[in-house]
Amino acid sequence: MFVAMSMIPAGDLCGKLLTSGGLATPGFVAWSRFAIGTVLVLPFAWRGAWPLFADWRLWLRAALLSGGILSIQIALQTEPLANVFAAFFVGPIVSYVLSMLLLREPATTLRSLLMALGFCGVLLVVRPGLGGSANLVWAVLAGVFYGGFLTTSRWLSHLGTPLQLSLTQLLISALLTLPLGLTALPAPSLSTAALTFGSAGFSMLGNLLLLFAYAQAPASRLAPLVYFQLIAAVSLGWWAFDQWPDALTWIGLGIVVSAGLLSARLRR
Numbered sequence: 655m656f657v658a659m660s661m662i663p664a665g666d667l668c669g670k671l672l673t674s675g676g677l678a679t680p681g682f683v684a685w686s687r688f689a690i691g692t693v694l695v696l697p698f699a700w701r702g703a704w705p706l707f708a709d710w711r712l713w714l715r716a717a718l719l720s721g722g723i724l725s726i727q728i729a730l731q732t733e734p735l736a737n738v739f740a741a742f743f744v745g746p747i748v749s750y751v752l753s754m755l756l757l758r759e760p761a762t763t764l765r766s767l768l769m770a771l772g773f774c775g776v777l778l779v780v781r782p783g784l785g786g787s788a789n790l791v792w793a794v795l796a797g798v799f800y801g802g803f804l805t806t807s808r809w810l811s812h813l814g815t816p817l818q819l820s821l822t823q824l825l826i827s828a829l830l831t832l833p834l835g836l837t838a839l840p841a842p843s844l845s846t847a848a849l850t851f852g853s854a855g856f857s858m859l860g861n862l863l864l865l866f867a868y869a870q871a872p873a874s875r876l877a878p879l880v881y882f883q884l885i886a887a888v889s890l891g892w893w894a895f896d897q898w899p900d901a902l903t904w905i906g907l908g909i910v911v912s913a914g915l916l917s918a919r920l921r922r
Contacts, residue, residue: 658863659882663739665856667890668849670730678840680727683853685835687723688828690854695824695862699817706814706822715806716826722799723857724831729792735891736899736907739884740779741793743910746880747773748801757809759872768917772881775909778902804880807868816865824858881914 665687672678678686706712722745729738747769753759776797780790813819840846867876884907891897899907 655864655867655876655879656882658860658867659880660886661856661860661863663735663883663886663890665853665860666726666730666738666887667735667894668853668856669727670735671894672840672846672849672853673727673731677843677846677849679834679838680724680731681831681834682838682840683727683850684720684724685828685831686850687854687857688720688824688831689835690851691824691858691861692821692828694855694858695817695821699815699821703814703818703821706818707826709810709813711806711810712813712819712822713826715803715810716823717830718799718803718806719823720827720830722796722803723827724834725792725796725799729789729796732789733793734895734897734899736884736888736897737779737790737903738793739887740899740903740907740910741776741790742797742800743881743884743914744773744776744794744797745800745804746914747776748798749804750801752801752805753808753872756805762920765917765920768913768920772910772913772917775906775913778906778909779899781902804868804876807865808872808876811865811869816862816869819865820858820862823861879914881911884911 669680669683669687672683673680726738726742729741750761750765750769754761776794780794807819810819814822888899888907
């Protein structure tokens with residue numbers, strides 16, 4: 655789970671370099687990520703995977719992933735990497751609540767309070783109506799989609815192997831976002847190709863490892879570990895753009911990470 659949560663921000667960094675630099679649109683980045691991921695996974699997962707495409711629940715899961723990836727790419731086009739990922743972290747909270755309500759997974763008062771504290775940290779970053787960027791709303795929406803995706807990943811983990819489930823989410827998402835990709839093809843260049851393949855490769859490997867993790871542990875226990883993405887996002891934002899969060903964002907980041915790590919350490 656830790657390795658997966660480090661790879662996903664690296665893929666989004668490549669996507670940000672594409673969109674913020676005017677090399678590609680968020681729609682193309684989302685579609686190419688799914689299309690290239692499908693090609694990479696297909697040779698290892700095609701046996702036994704095709705009957706899964708008849709299950710409507712896997713189409714719902716892929717639609718949630720598609721909405722999340724597209725929304726976060728729109729946010730990354732203008733916003734710092736660390737701010738976007740901090741706002742995105744309503745996702746674990748959404749996953750935690752949905753896991754309790756829909757999957758009947760156990761919850762404790764202390765874990766619920768820590769999740770609420772993490773949400774307060776997200777609000778400090780987004781600061782709705784108090785000077786926060788309106789584009790960060792897209793990051794919050796991405797987190798809502800992703801929280802649903804995390805929960806459905808746990809719900810449907812028994813339907814196939816992690817590789818088979820990875821193929822379904824990538825191929826279905828590629829089909830759903832196909833119009834966005836084909837109508838906004840970028841001008842070919844070496845840098846565009848490298849960043850496009852980097853975006854897809856890091857994302858695919860991260861989500862594949864995520865599936866392995868969710869096949870072995872409850873979503874409510876794994877959800878807090880998603881906060882490790884923040885550490886990678888801050889580091890990558892500093893390295894690539896020399897962007898440091900402002901004071902309130904640092905406070906929000908600290909609250910989000912602290913609440914997530916404390917929640918992860920709880921035995922129940």
